[in-house]
Amino acid sequence: MAGDTPLLDELEKGRWPSFVKEIKRAGERSPAAKDLLGLVEKSYKEKITHWKHGGIVGVTGYGGGVIGRYADVPEEFPNVEAFHTIRVNNPSGWFYTTDALRTICDLWEKHGSGLTNFHGSTGDIILLGTQTEHLQPLFNELTEAGFDLGGSGSVLRTPAGCVGPGRCEWACFDTLDFINDMTQSFQDELHRPRWPYKFKIKAAGCPNDCVAAIARADFTVIGTWRDSLRIDQDAVREYAEKGFDIKADVVDRCPGNALVYDEKAKRLELKPDDCLRCMHCMNKMTKAIRPGVDKGATILIGAKAPILKGAFLSWVLVPFMKIENPYTEVKDLLEKIWDWWDENGRNRERVAETISRLGLKDFLKAVDLEPIPQMVKHPRSNPFIFY
Amino acid sequence: MAKTDIGPPDYREMIPEVVKNNYGKWKYHEILKPGVMVHVGESGDELYTVRAGSPRLISIDLVRDICDIADKYCDGHLRFTSRYNIEMLTPKKDNVDDIISDLKQLGLPIGGIGNAISNVVHTQGWIHCHSSATDASGLVKAIMDELYDYFVGFKLESKLRIAVACCINMCGAVHCSDLAVVGIHTKPPKVDNSKMSAVCEIPSTIASCPTGAIRKTSDGKGVEVKEERCMYCGNCFTVCPAMPLADPDGDGVAIFVGGKVSNARKPPMFSRLAVPFLPNNPPRWPEVTDTLKKIIEVFISDSLKYERMGEWIERIGWEKFFKLTGIEFTEHHVDDFSTAVGTYRTTTQFKW
Numbered sequence: 109m110a111g112d113t114p115l116l117d118e119l120e121k122g123r124w125p126s127f128v129k130e131i132k133r134a135g136e137r138s139p140a141a142k143d144l145l146g147l148v149e150k151s152y153k154e155k156i157t158h159w160k161h162g163g164i165v166g167v168t169g170y171g172g173g174v175i176g177r178y179a180d181v182p183e184e185f186p187n188v189e190a191f192h193t194i195r196v197n198n199p200s201g202w203f204y205t206t207d208a209l210r211t212i213c214d215l216w217e218k219h220g221s222g223l224t225n226f227h228g229s230t231g232d233i234i235l236l237g238t239q240t241e242h243l244q245p246l247f248n249e250l251t252e253a254g255f256d257l258g259g260s261g262s263v264l265r266t267p268a269g270c271v272g273p274g275r276c277e278w279a280c281f282d283t284l285d286f287i288n289d290m291t292q293s294f295q296d297e298l299h300r301p302r303w304p305y306k307f308k309i310k311a312a313g314c315p316n317d318c319v320a321a322i323a324r325a326d327f328t329v330i331g332t333w334r335d336s337l338r339i340d341q342d343a344v345r346e347y348a349e350k351g352f353d354i355k356a357d358v359v360d361r362c363p364g365n366a367l368v369y370d371e372k373a374k375r376l377e378l379k380p381d382d383c384l385r386c387m388h389c390m391n392k393m394t395k396a397i398r399p400g401v402d403k404g405a406t407i408l409i410g411a412k413a414p415i416l417k418g419a420f421l422s423w424v425l426v427p428f429m430k431i432e433n434p435y436t437e438v439k440d441l442l443e444k445i446w447d448w449w450d451e452n453g454r455n456r457e458r459v460a461e462t463i464s465r466l467g468l469k470d471f472l473k474a475v476d477l478e479p480i481p482q483m484v485k486h487p488r489s490n491p492f493i494f495y
Numbered sequence: 496m497a498k499t500d501i502g503p504p505d506y507r508e509m510i511p512e513v514v515k516n517n518y519g520k521w522k523y524h525e526i527l528k529p530g531v532m533v534h535v536g537e538s539g540d541e542l543y544t545v546r547a548g549s550p551r552l553i554s555i556d557l558v559r560d561i562c563d564i565a566d567k568y569c570d571g572h573l574r575f576t577s578r579y580n581i582e583m584l585t586p587k588k589d590n591v592d593d594i595i596s597d598l599k600q601l602g603l604p605i606g607g608i609g610n611a612i613s614n615v616v617h618t619q620g621w622i623h624c625h626s627s628a629t630d631a632s633g634l635v636k637a638i639m640d641e642l643y644d645y646f647v648g649f650k651l652e653s654k655l656r657i658a659v660a661c662c663i664n665m666c667g668a669v670h671c672s673d674l675a676v677v678g679i680h681t682k683p684p685k686v687d688n689s690k691m692s693a694v695c696e697i698p699s700t701i702a703s704c705p706t707g708a709i710r711k712t713s714d715g716k717g718v719e720v721k722e723e724r725c726m727y728c729g730n731c732f733t734v735c736p737a738m739p740l741a742d743p744d745g746d747g748v749a750i751f752v753g754g755k756v757s758n759a760r761k762p763p764m765f766s767r768l769a770v771p772f773l774p775n776n777p778p779r780w781p782e783v784t785d786t787l788k789k790i791i792e793v794f795i796s797d798s799l800k801y802e803r804m805g806e807w808i809e810r811i812g813w814e815k816f817f818k819l820t821g822i823e824f825t826e827h828h829v830d831d832f833s834t835a836v837g838t839y840r841t842t843t844q845f846k847w
Contacts, residue, residue, distance in 0.1 A: 115778045119633055122640035125602050127552040127622075127632040134554040141554075144622070151621035151630065152777040155743035159625040161736040169499045177623060193623065197503035202575040203510050206562035209573075213555035213562075222555045226575050229616060229667040236552070236623060244497075251498040270577065273519035274510060275534050275542060275584075282519065284506050295500040315758035319577045320668035322763050323756045330758075357800060361760055388759040388801075394523040414663050415730050416705050418834055419670040421763050455699060456734070 113145055115152040134222035140237050141221045143187035147179055165192055165240050167247040170299040173257025174243055190239045191221070195232035195258035196250065197291065200284040201271050202227065211253050219246040230308070231268035232258035256295075262305050262456075264297040269311035270318045272331075278390060279313030280331025280403040281431035286311050289435055294442075303446070304453030304462070308411075314399065315387045321411070321422070326459050327442065328408040328422040329431065333400030336380035337389075343396035348374040358389045404430045407441065410460030420460045427482045441475060448474040511572035513542050513586040529647050530605035531591060543585050545594045547603040548614050548639070548646055551579040552622065552632055557601070564597045578614040578656075580607050606647040612655045613646070615639060616668060620661040620678070626729055627661035628678030628746040629775050634659045637779040638676070641788055652800045655791070656755075663728050671754035673804040674787055675766045680727040682745035684738035688717030695735035703734045705832075747774045750786055752816075753805035764805040767813075769820075771827040786822075793819045812846050 116128045131148070134141035147158050162176035175193040182189035196212065212233065216222060221237035228234040238246065247257065258266035267290045270276070272283030290309055291298065297307075310321035313331040321328040348354055354376060359367045366382035367389060369375070376396070390397045407429055408422035429437055445459065448471065453462040463471045472479055481487075510518075517536030524534040534542045549557075561581055565573040568590040574582045581603065583594045595605050607613040615638060618624065620631035638657065644650060658672040662679070669675045691697070700718055701709045708724035709731060711717070718738075720731075727745075731738045750773070754766030769790070773782045790804075797819060798807040808816045817824045830838045 118778045119636045122636065123643045124604065124636055124639035124646075125548065125550045126636060127550040128636075129602075130550060130552055130554045130557060133556045148621055148630070152633070155746065155775045155777065156741050157621050157625060157627045159621075159623060159627075161625050168497070177625070191623070199504050199509045200506035201510075202577075203506050203514075204573055204575075205509050206565050206571040206573070208504060208509065209558055209562050213558050216555055224553055224555060224558065225551050225579075226549065226553060226558065226581075227551075227579060229618065231577070248497040251501055254501070254504050256499075256501045256503060268577070271574070273521070274506075274514050275521060275544070277521035277523055277534070279519065279521075288503070288506055292502045295502055299500060317756050317758065317763075320671065320756040322758075323668040323671040323754075361801065363760055384758075386758050386760060391759060392801075394525075398522075413665040413670060415728065415733075416703070418832060419665070419765060421671070421765070455702070 113149040116145065116149050131223060137217070138221045138223075139187040140191060140239075141223055143185040144191070144221065144223070144237060147181070147185045147188055150181070150184070162192075165190075165243060167244050167257070170257060171301045172260040172263050172299060175260055177237075188237065191237040192240065192243065193237065194220075194235040194243070194246065195228060195230075195260055195266070196235060197256050197258040197266050198227060198231055198233050200269060200288045200291075201274050202231070203274065212255070215246060215249050215253065219249075228258075230258065230265050232266050257299065259298045259306075262301040262303050263299065263307070264294050265306050265308045266298065267291050267309040267311070268319055270313050272311075272313040276313055277394065278316065278331075278387070278399055280333055280399055281311075281313065281329075281405050282433075283311040283313045283331070285433060286329070286431060286435060286438075289433060290438075293435075293439065297446075303450055305456045305458050307446070307449075307459065309442075311405075315385055316391065322408060323411050323421060324413075325411050325422060326409065327445070328411060329405045329438070330408065331399075331403065331431075332385055332406050332428065333403045334428055335400035335402040336378055337383065337385070337400050338398045339376055339378060340396050340398075341375055344376045344393070345374045347393055347396055352393075354393070358392055361388055362386075363388075404428050407438075409445070410458075410463065412458045412460055416456070417461045417464060424483050425477065427480070444475040509572070511570060511584055511586075513540055514584070516540060517542070526609045529611065529649060530608055531595070532608055533588075541586055541588065543588060543591050544608075545583040545585075545591060545598065545605065546576070546607050547581045547583075547598045547605055548607055549575075549579055549581050549603065550632065550636070551614070551617065560601050564594060564601075567597070568594050576614075578607070578616055580614050604643065604647050610649050610651045610653055611646055612642055612651070612657060615657045615659055616672075617659040618661045618666045624661055626664065626733055626741075628680050628729070628741060629661050629748050630777065631659045631661045631678075633778055634676055634748070634780055634783065637781075637784050638787060641784045642791070645791070651795065652798070653803050655804065657787070664733070668754075668756060669751075670765055671756045671763060672766055673752065673754060674790065675751040675754065676783060676787075677749050677751060678746065679749050679772070680729055680740045680742065680746050681772065682740060682742045683720050683722045683725040683727060684729075684731055684740040686718060686720060687737040688712065690737040691717045691735070695737050700731055700735040700738070703730045705730065743775070747772050748780070748783060749773075750783070750790075752790060753808045755803045755805050760801070761803075761806050761809070764809075766805075767808075768828050769816075769822055771825060790820055790822075814846055
């Protein structure tokens with residue numbers, strides 16, 4: 109039974125906004141939120157979680173989108189005996205109208221605890237905590253209102269992308285449309301598990317990678333340009349005249365040594381062949397330097413968290429691909445990757461681990477890609493070659 | 496029959512006018528003050544963004560409060576960032592300070608843009624996760640109460656990204672953060688073979704172990720753990736509920752440092768182990784927050800402009816990192832996984 113929560117009350121103090129305050133706020137209306145508070149306090153006291161392994165709950169027609177969750181002390185906290193989570197697929201770029209958000213709030217007030225995550229790490233809206241009997245009715249009302257569930261389990265997880273052309277001058281392709289199109293095109297793969305394990309697609313408009321695609325996505329799309337970045341010399345002069353140390357802060361930090369600065373003329377030139385498109389100069393001199401015009405993306409493959417064979421960063425698969433609606437080239441590549449991985453992957457084996465086990469050489473053949481130096485940091489140093 | 500497979504609402508219905516009008520035609524941006532930036536379109540239009548921190552776990556009441564502000568000043572439009580911050584978007588410069596004032600009245604901090612600590616990416620922890628070794632929300636609250644000034648001000652000369660994972664599944668980019676706090680177990684699972692065949696697939700359970708520490712019992716109806724091979728990752732528990740390993744005294748957190756995801760200057764880097772174990776000490780985990788503060792202070796005093804933590808450490812060397820921070824280097828820091836040999840120092844280039 110919920111009662112005194114001295115440990116959690118301590119976390120209402122302090123300047124950072126308090127999740128405890130939020131749980132209490134929801135608890136004024138929802139007995140489940142109130143019991144959640146008590147349950148978490150118990151965890152704080154005992155230093156152990158009180159959630160059981162999830163069960164299999166869901167909505168008709170889907171194999172995911174709902175995470176079953178049950179408390180392991182239901183006699184003490186009956187209102188969280190079942191406390192499932194629903195992932196609601198967010199609009200690209202996490203843009204909302206207040207109407208859309210209020211609709212979600214109203215539905216969630218009706219069917220659940222009133223607690224949410226905006227957002228989960230993959231990017232979905234998380235509706236945190238409801239009972240089994242509410243799942244189908246809530247889903248029915250969500251889809252009626254124009255929303256749908258996100259992915260969970262061995263599916264295509266909800267794709268995510270950066271704000272891109274919605275606000276950013278560095279976006280090298282339309283990340284918002286791309287992610288929306290991927291999500292709509294692959295609804296079946298998103299809702300119905302059929303693969304060895306999960307698969308994540310993330311799109312970043314430029315190599316700054318504000319969605320950590322290179323760290324988190326099996327299929328990473330990072331915007332880039334093939335020609336030379338563009339420099340506005342008038343703007344360069346303006347930076348110099350304002351006291352910005354172009355040589356020390358930009359030229360000397362260039363990883364390709366690709367910039368040359370004439371201090372007298374206040375002129376910045378690029379040697380395009382040496383440019384690594386790292387974004388540093390652009391980040392620091394946004395008024396003077398812009399991406400090139402021949403834009404597209406680099407496709408990388410294989411990022412994942414530690415389980416099972418260690419954490420991986422994505423590595424280069426296709427140095428340059430035009431990313432334009434309807435994204436046929438991307439989809440063709442995805443289908444080839446999925447076919448090979450589905451055929452060869454073991455249970456709970458991420459695509460990077462399958463590639464690691466069976467060899468990049470064989471993977472490249474399967475997806476019709478020729479090996480090129482841009483795919484590796486360096487060639488092999490051992491002579492154990494399967495001629 | 497309910498509609499299915501309709502996907503999310505189209506973002507084109509969500510974006511404000513100024514975004515529609517300047518879509519893909521932005522020229523530059525400027526950070527005006529903590530949490531406030533302006534993007535200027537090729538048309539000359541301006542889009543002001545006010546960014547506010549959020550606890551991620553929020554009630555629908557707070558969502559409605561935020562909507563009230565967006566209705567009042569932003570024609571009913573807003574967005575969230577990939578690190579859970581709230582962003583109010585307006586073409587009207589005059590609205591900015593009122594937006595800030597109204598957000599502050601909700602108790603939300605304005606900041607997180609530019610050379611600052613942004614919001615902490617984190618997981619469910621004891622709030623909702625069966626495999627958590629720690630609580631994430633509590634750690635984040637404790638950490639950001641201590642580091643608040645780095646969110647609302649420009650006390651750094653580079654970005655600094657903090658992430659918290661409640662277990663080594665690391666649901667978020669914890670493995671590539673400047674500072675990462677990871678929940679860990681330090682005791683092997685307690686196998687309940689009486690339940691095993693009812694709730695677990697034995698071959699999957701055996702296959703789930705990264706070090707091959709699990710084998711079938713001689714009667715074939717259960718499993719046993721070779722404890723010297725177990726490093727308490729908990730992946731077996733993920734696939735088999737009959738092998739719990741959470742323990743109030745054994746569980747705690749590890750601190751990893753030096754990761755980054757951006758390609759700027761240096762390529763992306765993994766976070767590396769700094770502190771192998773700190774006990775869970777709710778509600779405020781002072782050992783954790785003290786350690787993070789110390790590392791940040793040393794980093795600020797020693798790093799060059801724009802250097803991310805990983806770049807700083809790479810430049811000065813790990814031996815200097817441990818010396819300057821006073822953190823102890825132990826046997827636990829030395830890799831012994833499949834990645835081990837690649838981490839050894841194959842050069843005489845080291846500092847004393």
